[in-house]
Amino acid sequence: MILVERRYMGLDGWVLGIESTAHTFSFGLVDSNGLPRPSVSDTLRPDSGGIHPREAADHHVELGAKLLKDLLDRENLVPNDIAAIAYSQGPGMGPCLRTGAAAARALSTYLSVPLIGVNHCVAHIEIGREQCGCDDPILLYVSGGNTQVIARLDGKYRVLGETLDIGIGNMLDKFARAHGIPFPGGPEVEKMAQKWLDSNPNSSLKELELPYAVHGMDLAFSGLLSAANRLVKDGSPFEAVCWSLQEHAFAACIEVAERALAHTRKDQILLGGGVACNQRLRTMSEIMCRERGASSYCPPKMYCIDNGTMIARLGWLELINGRVTSLEHSAVDQELRTDHTAIIW
Ligand code: ATP
Numbered sequence: 001m002i003l004v005e006r007r008y009m010g011l012d013g014w015v016l017g018i019e020s021t022a023h024t025f026s027f028g029l030v031d032s033n034g035l036p037r038p039s040v041s042d043t044l045r046p047d048s049g050g051i052h053p054r055e056a057a058d059h060h061v062e063l064g065a066k067l068l069k070d071l072l073d074r075e076n077l078v079p080n081d082i083a084a085i086a087y088s089q090g091p092g093m094g095p096c097l098r099t100g101a102a103a104a105r106a107l108s109t110y111l112s113v114p115l116i117g118v119n120h121c122v123a124h125i126e127i128g129r130e131q132c133g134c135d136d137p138i139l140l141y142v143s144g145g146n147t148q149v150i151a152r153l154d155g156k157y158r159v160l161g162e163t164l165d166i167g168i169g170n171m172l173d174k175f176a177r178a179h180g181i182p183f184p185g186g187p188e189v190e191k192m193a194q195k196w197l198d199s200n201p202n203s204s205l206k207e208l209e210l211p212y213a214v215h216g217m218d219l220a221f222s223g224l225l226s227a228a229n230r231l232v233k234d235g236s237p238f239e240a241v242c243w244s245l246q247e248h249a250f251a252a253c254i255e256v257a258e259r260a261l262a263h264t265r266k267d268q269i270l271l272g273g274g275v276a277c278n279q280r281l282r283t284m285s286e287i288m289c290r291e292r293g294a295s296s297y298c299p300p301k302m303y304c305i306d307n308g309t310m311i312a313r314l315g316w317l318e319l320i321n322g323r324v325t326s327l328e329h330s331a332v333d334q335e336l337r338t339d340h341t342a343i344i345w
């Protein structure tokens with residue numbers, strides 16, 4: 001107990017972060033000053049079909065010990081160098097979340113160090129703020145399962161707009177899968193779209209008609225998905241549909257983000273989540289920001305996709321502000337919302 005207190009107050013060690021909300025199992029670290037080290041991760045990529053939560057959880061159980069060992073070896077650390085364990089408490093798929101939480105509880109108990117359950121969505125924001133040095137941004141959080149426009153207000157990250165149906169990454173993955181491209185489809189759709197642009201520099205003329213995804217401050221992508229599938233079925237070139245799908249989906253997100261800037265009078269956009277790896281989305285955000293005198297930020301790709309380091313970073317922030325999670329409050333919450341977590345820093 002004394003050891004826990006000493007480490008907790010002085011943090012003379014590393015914070016380990018465990019990410020397991022969906023298909024990726026990842027371990028990452030921040031040092032006692034909160035500075036990040038790259039994660040060691042593995043992602044389940046099913047040969048066909050979508051992700052089955054149980055299969056993803058089995059993947060995590062199988063690989064967990066090896067991933068953690070690889071991380072500690074790479075950093076020349078031993079388990080006793082770890083001063084606290086952070087894990088994704090939600091939102092996500094139940095079996096996957098429970099696997100990470102079980103590992104976190106076991107490690108925290110074994111090492112007698114504090115346990116910190118963190119909000120996965122908030123972790124995307126905080127690693128972005130740390131990496132980009134931006135202070136009070138509008139976050140455009142675009143991942144497989146989530147699409148949200150978020151701003152900090154009165155001690156919470158508030159969701160100003162979000163998808164009413166599926167996440168944008170999910171939509172890109174489903175579109176790709178329907179045309180024989182395995183998960184994750186987003187990067188392949190990006191390549192195809194780029195091909196179309198390279199062979200048709202005057203791209204604005206080549207954009208195919210698709211439905212409008214903006215609904216007030218919210219978004220919806222399933223209509224876009226069906227329409228894009230129909231275009232391919234009706235014989236439009238696949239690359240042209242990829243390009244048009246990206247243009248429509250990303251423009252919708254950027255439009256809502258721009259409106260959020262206007263409403264809140266903030267002047268920074270921060271991109272986060274796996275879809276923020278997309279260069280076209282990054283460029284669109286930069287153009288929009290330039291036009292209204294704002295700045296667009298995006299962390300390195302390894303910190304856009306799900307990663308243990310962002311969990312460690314948020315765990316560190318919570319810990320130095322005095323918040324830890326007792327075992328009895330360590331259950332996962334599949335439905336945890338971005339605005340459920342109080343921001344005390
Ligand atoms: P969350 O739990 O936050 O919803 P997630 O489980 O979807 O996250 P992430 O790693 O944040 O995981 O995002 C994965 C998504 O990002 C996939 O849908 C993938 O297709 C998409 N993605 C990755 N790279 C690109 C890219 N270059 N262009 C478009 N989409 C991309």
Ligand code: FE2
Nearest residue numbers: 143273305306
């Ligand atoms: Fe994520």
